[in-house]
Amino acid sequence: MADTNANSLLELLGDERVALKHGDFATLQQLLERKTTLMNRLLRTPIDQHTALRVRDALEKNHQLLSAAQAGILAARDRISALEAIGRGMNVYDQSGHVASVEARQGNLFRKA
Structure with missing residues (x-):
């Protein structure tokens, strides 16, 4: 039984790894409940050291x-x-060393193709 739980968990962790690499957070959320269940089962059953290390x-x-x-x-x-x-403006120092606000003008930031 422990080997089945461990193997199922290892398979799930592989799926989780793929989802992490692809930034698939929806899949990560779906795997979470099953992962928790398998972890809890695994904690209640003795497993060998090699499996625990894996x-x-x-x-x-x-x-x-x-x-x-x-x-x-x-x-x-x-x-x-x-x-x-930056789009809202920025603070700079004027000639006397005081902070002055510079308002951003609409349309200053644009994207080049």
Whole structure:
């Protein structure tokens, strides 16, 4: 029974890895409940050390991918925020060293083909 649970979990972790690589967050959400169920079953049954190491390695690889995806999403969010801030104007220092606001003009930012 433990081998069946472990093999099912390893297969699911492979599917999760593919979804992470493709940024398929809908699939990740769908896999979550099944992953939780399999993990809980596996925790209640003894498994051999080799199988435990394979599961741990697969979990660690997916964790690394998930961390990289999270970092990428945060970086994209920060970049979008910076671009939006530029669109609203910016603060500069005037000749006397005081902060002055420069309003953005409509239509200044455009995309070249």
